[in-house]
Amino acid sequence: MKTIFKKCALTSLIAAGMAAGSAAQANEHPVKLGLMLPYSGTYTALGEAITNGLELALEEHGNQLGSRAVEIIKLDSEANPSRAPQNMSRLVRGDNVDFVIGPVHSGVAMGMLRVAQQTGAITIIPNAGLGAATNELCMPNVFRTSFSMWQDSYPMGKVAYDRGHRKVVTMTWDYAGGKEDLAGFEEAFTEAGGEIVEQILVPFPSTEFQGYLAQIGSLRPDAVYTFFAGGGGVSFVRDYAASGLKESIPLLGSGFLTEGNLQAIGEAGEGVLTTLHYAETLDTPENRAFVEAYQEAYGELPDTYAVQGYDTGMMLVQALEAVEGNTEDKDALIEALASVEFISPRGPMSFSDSHHPIQNVYLREIRDGKHEVVDIAYEQLEVPDLACKM
Missing domain, CATH: 3.40.50.2300 (Response regulator)
Structure with missing residues (x-):
């Protein structure tokens, strides 16, 4: 028994030495x-x-x-x-x-x-x-x-309800990322008691929004929640303002609607509310x-x-x-x-x-061409990830 122990101990020492040598070399x-x-x-x-x-x-x-x-x-x-x-x-x-x-x-x-x-x-x-x-x-x-798309959109659902919106139109491109984003907003908004009166899916990557904006005008919702990004985000925000809808139907979105696009969006973005995990201000x-x-x-x-x-x-x-x-x-x-x-x-x-990061999600409003932080929309939000088994 003692001999076996000595051999095992010697083997362990050699292995430890080799590991230490390997780490030192690395x-x-x-x-x-x-x-x-x-x-x-x-x-x-x-x-x-x-x-x-x-x-x-x-x-x-x-x-x-x-x-x-x-x-x-x-x-x-x-x-x-x-x-x-x-x-x-x-x-x-x-x-x-x-x-x-x-x-x-x-x-x-x-x-x-x-x-x-x-x-x-x-x-x-x-x-x-x-x-x-x-x-x-x-x-x-x-x-x-x-x-995740859910993490930045879910908090806006409660924000929308708390601001008195009860009937909302949601809109995005017809692809996985956009649908995941809308799902987060819709989950929180309907949990609070709100109603999604229409979900509009636009073929990706089309930026022809005029027909859809006319449809929104006829539906007369309390607000519109949308996910577009990049050039699509610029086009949508500018077209929304140009259509006159912005004056009577508030525009809400995931932060990527306006992130990195403030200069291109210009005056059309003033007053738009978004939720995101960062703001430069x-x-x-x-x-x-x-x-x-x-x-x-x-x-x-x-x-x-x-x-x-x-x-x-x-x-x-x-x-x-x-x-x-x-x-x-x-x-x-x-x-x-x-x-x-x-x-x-x-x-x-x-x-x-x-x-996944546990982090704050901020409510931001575009004021004078900047994302001003209005509030913490959700403090230290953890993504459920219920299917994760590891």
């Missing part, structure tokens, strides 16, 4: 971050803002993670779902990155998640809002530093410092995408410090990531059991 090399973001095409600005935010967070910490240098490998996702598995595999198997950060597009995320499941690659999603990523398709090695010490640093570094105001990139960096800083830079022990690293808590420019931030 720590001599940089931490590799593989960024799979759009650097061309429609979503270029989003990919660049996320990258800027991430790099700012790293720069503030000496461009080190757990006392190790950082190497960033950028791969253009092109927002192309068909190329997602190949691109993800290239980063994980070809470049041997320690973390994959991306994507922006939810369709790309679906392809990435398949490879994340096959390889166990630690993946941090800094934008794509598909609910399945931390729900039906959740896995220990996948985290989100952004939002949020008056906290953390956000004031972030806005100042971002403007100094990049010459422009940060947006939600920049904050999501910044918080991805802050998450990595805290987790790698907790494991002393050791990326070899994946279980310990995942546990450290799951335990991250900090005060972000967006407010207090931590992670649920499904690795």
Whole structure:
């Protein structure tokens, strides 16, 4: 028995020594971050803002993670779902990155998640809002530093009811992201006692809204709730104001209706209410410092995408410090990531059991071309993710 114990102890010591040697050797090399973001095409600005935010967070910490240098490998996702598995595999198997950060597009995320499941690659999603990523398709090695469509739209349902709206028309493009967004609003609004008098689905990516606006006028709802983004958001807000509906039927939306588009929307956006997990005017010490640093570094105001990139960096800083830079022990690293808590420019931030951020959602009104924070629409909202089994 003693002999067996000595052999086992010797084996354990050798194994521990080998593990320590392996970790020490790994720590001599940089931490590799593989960024799979759009650097061309429609979503270029989003990919660049996320990258800027991430790099700012790293720069503030000496461009080190757990006392190790950082190497960033950028791969253009092109927002192309068909190329997602190949691109993800290239980063994980070809470049041997320690973390994959991306994507922006939810369709790309679906392809990435398949490879994340096959390889166990630690993946941090800094934008794509598909609910399945931390729900039906959740896995220990996948985290989100952004939002889900439900999280940003659900709070507006109660806001609308509390403001006296009882009959609402909802409207979005006929695609998964838009439908998920409307579902969140509709859930909260009907729970409170409101009625959805019509749900209008527009073929994606059409921005021909005139016929639908005439339909809304004939329905005469108390308010309209909508999800459009990018150029579609600009067109809808401007067309809504031009139709005269804005004067009698308040326009409500997910924050992505106007995020990053204030200058293009112009006067048409004044008074529009949205809910989102960030606003550039949020008056906290953390956000004031972030806005100042971002403007100094990049010459422009940060947006939600920049904050999501910044918080991805802050998450990595805290987790790698907790494991002393050791990326070899994946279980310990995942546990450290799951335990991250900090005060972000967006407010207090931590992670649920499904690795989704628990965060404030703000009610914002466009005033003088800025997103002014009216209130916290929902404090520290946790996404249910009831289908997540991990």
